[in-house]
Amino acid sequence: METSVHGREIRKDNPVLRRILRVIIWILLIALAVFTLIPFFWMISSSLKLDREVFAFPMRWIPETYHWENYSLIWERVPLLTYFKNTAFIAVMVTLLQTLTSSFAAYAFAKLNFRGRDVLFLCYIGTIAVPWQAYMLPQFIMMRSMGLYDTLWAMVVLQAFSAFGVFLMRQFYRSIPTELCEAARLDGLSEYGIWARIMLPLSKAAIATLVIFTFVNTWNDYMGPMIYLTRDMNKTIQVGLRRFIQQYSSDYHLIMAASLCSLVPVSVVFLCLQRYFIEGIATSGLKG
Amino acid sequence: MSQAEVRKGRYKMGRLEKKNTLIAYSFLAPNFIGFAVFTLIPVICAVALSLFEWGGGDISRLKFVGLDNYATIFAAKKVAEKGIGYFFGRADLGIALKNTAFYTVVTVPLTIVCALALAMLLNKIRGAVFFRTVFFFPYVSSMVAICVCWSFMLMRNGPVNQFIMALGIDFNKGWTADSTMAIWSIILVSVWRNMGYYMVLYLAALQGIPRELTEAATVDGANKWQQFLHVTLPQLKPTTFFVSVMMVISCFKIYDVVAIMTEGGPGRATKMLVTYIYDEAFVKNRYGQASAISMVLLVIVLAITIIQFSSEKKFSND
Incomplete structure (x- = not known):
């Protein structure tokens, strides 16, 4: 009896209370969003200033005059274009190879019966648990003796065959009913045909997740290129930017302009495909 | 059913199984070869390398030192x-x-x-x-x-410190250069x-x-x-x-x-x-x-x- 009275009371003053609460939450969220984005605002504002204005007191969020020429200057000072090209090459190659080979392998793990399947899969899973930093040294020594040191291909082969991709795709393929494959087999489709005509079209969402994961991770990778790429002509945008920072350490405005440029490609990809990215994380819960 | 037929049937099954396994391996191969060479082998070698000394150069310069490396890092x-x-x-x-x-x-x-x-x-x-x-x-x-x-932003005269100072707290150290901050x-x-x-x-x-x-x-x-x-x-x-x-x-x-x-x-x-x-x-x-x-x-x-x-x-x- 009492509980129902309580319930009615709560329901009665709910509309007003709820509206107030909602407004408070909105204000809070906007404040937090501004806080989260402050570094990016500061980056934009500083990139349009003169170097001595960046740390002026009191600081100005909006520059007195906009120095757009900063953005043309950086392309002359550092081979940014080369860095961009290298990074794009690595990111695209890794993404392509990774998606193709791992969806291929995942099909075997998810839908085919063969000897040694569980042992092989265990090998894959096992290496996910091993941090890369624990085996990067033997890997480095091996790659060096293979003559891959300081080549872009080193970065490609290092990341193109990760266990993570196989695992992600296999989990998805397992959710596709096996009856579909069996029906196709009865219709005379080969296994390759089933993969190409049934599994691939059905796994668009998973592939989108894998593509954007791989692309963002390779684009932002720092330690790998740091170890493997030493010649300037081979550097990726991350290590190139780092070199630029060390060389022109007091040209704050130019550093900010170059940093902002390095953010653009990955931001565009993220904003276009963010649904897949965020949903992919929510369902797989795995870190790339 | 004669024994020969059974054997034949078995033989057929075996062949089918073999064929299926081959197909499965062909699916795995592109990824597995890369995975084995660039991940699996290094993972297996990781423990071994910690027992060697290597200062760069040729692979033949690897020198077995047992647990010396561990003794060094644990002082x-x-x-x-x-x-x-x-x-x-x-x-x-x-x-x-x-x-x-x-x-x-x-x-x-x-x-x-x-x-x-x-x-x-x-x-x-x-x-x-x-x-x-x-x-x-x-x-x-x-x-x-x-x-x-x-x-x-965390530099001595950067925006974060300007904000902190505006709150009335006297703080003007560069964060990344200070050993506690x-x-x-x-x-x-x-x-x-x-x-x-x-x-x-x-x-x-x-x-x-x-x-x-x-x-x-x-x-x-x-x-x-x-x-x-x-x-x-x-x-x-x-x-x-x-x-x-x-x-x-x-x-x-x-x-x-x-x-x-x-x-x-x-x-x-x-x-x-x-x-x-x-x-x-x-x-x-x-x-x-x-x-x-x-x-x-x-x-x-x-x-x-x-x-x-x-x-x-x-x-x-x-």
């Missing part, structure tokens, strides 16, 4: 002389372990609180997709750009960058809580805070466990932020396990010793993973 002689205090107070590995542990112990709860708070605010509100994108954005933006931006600047950037990622995990978990549960609590007269404490939080337990394990592991692997913002300094104030590995290997060319340190990392990460697996059942059942 065995000095520890035997001066006690365990020496290890944590002076030895590089001890300091790196201490710093990494401190960073982890602070970062993990802070990130969880921020991520959960954001998720709670975003749950069932209009415009959630927009805010979700905003909070997630730092996670995809490249490390070098955001780290250098933060280290500028340096690690806090790394924690700040890590929490800021990762909270959006874990928020997404919490949001997914919140959406999985059955509506009847919160409704029943409301009917019972529980206010929002009680609801959160007694219904939502217990329901989120498996997620929190999963998130903390993942985060502890990734905290132990921290490298980028430190390398870009402080390079382990000032002094050894922000020396972490992985920055130590990097320095030993690629700056000082002591690959064997660096391998021994990476085995310490491996043992820590595997121990956490094993704890996760063994308690997963317990956490996901209630």
Whole structure:
């Protein structure tokens, strides 16, 4: 009896209370969003200033005059274009190879019966648990003796065959009913045909997740290129930017302009495909 | 059926099986060859390398030294002389372990609180997709750009200190150059960058809580805070466990932020396990010793993973 009275009371003053609460939450969220984005605002504002204005007191969020020429200057000072090209090459190659080979392998793990399947899969899973930093040294020594040191291909082969991709795709393929494959087999489709005509079209969402994961991770990778790429002509945008920072350490405005440029490609990809990215994380819960 | 026919049938089955296995291997091969060469073999070799010495150059220069590398990194002689205090107070590995542990112990709860708070605010509100994108954005933006931006902002006369001064607190030290503040600047950037990622995990978990549960609590007269404490939080337990394990592991692997913002300094104030590995290997060319340190990392990460697996059942059942 009492509980129902309580319930009615709560329901009665709910509309007003709820509206107030909602407004408070909105204000809070906007404040937090501004806080989260402050570094990016500061980056934009500083990139349009003169170097001595960046740390002026009191600081100005909006520059007195906009120095757009900063953005043309950086392309002359550092081979940014080369860095961009290298990074794009690595990111695209890794993404392509990774998606193709791992969806291929995942099909075997998810839908085919063969000897040694569980042992092989265990090998894959096992290496996910091993941090890369624990085996990067033997890997480095091996790659060096293979003559891959300081080549872009080193970065490609290092990341193109990760266990993570196989695992992600296999989990998805397992959710596709096996009856579909069996029906196709009865219709005379080969296994390759089933993969190409049934599994691939059905796994668009998973592939989108894998593509954007791989692309963002390779684009932002720092330690790998740091170890493997030493010649300037081979550097990726991350290590190139780092070199630029060390060389022109007091040209704050130019550093900010170059940093902002390095953010653009990955931001565009993220904003276009963010649904897949965020949903992919929510369902797989795995870190790339 | 004659025996010959049975045998024939068996033979056929065998051939079919063989064919199927071959097809399966052809699916696996492109990925597996790359995986075996570039991941599996190095993983297997990792332990072995820590027993060798290698200063670069030809592979034939590998020299077996047994457990010497471990004796060096654990400063065995000095520890035997001066006690365990020496290890944590002076030895590089001890300091790196201490710093990494401190960073982890602070970062993990802070990130969880921020991520959960954001998720709670975003749950069932209009415009959630927009805010979700905003909070997630730092996670995809490249490390070098955001780290250098933060280290500028945390400079002695940067905007953060200007803000602090405006609050009436006298503080004008450069964060990354100060031995006590340096690690806090790394924690700040890590929490800021990762909270959006874990928020997404919490949001997914919140959406999985059955509506009847919160409704029943409301009917019972529980206010929002009680609801959160007694219904939502217990329901989120498996997620929190999963998130903390993942985060502890990734905290132990921290490298980028430190390398870009402080390079382990000032002094050894922000020396972490992985920055130590990097320095030993690629700056000082002591690959064997660096391998021994990476085995310490491996043992820590595997121990956490094993704890996760063994308690997963317990956490996901209630």
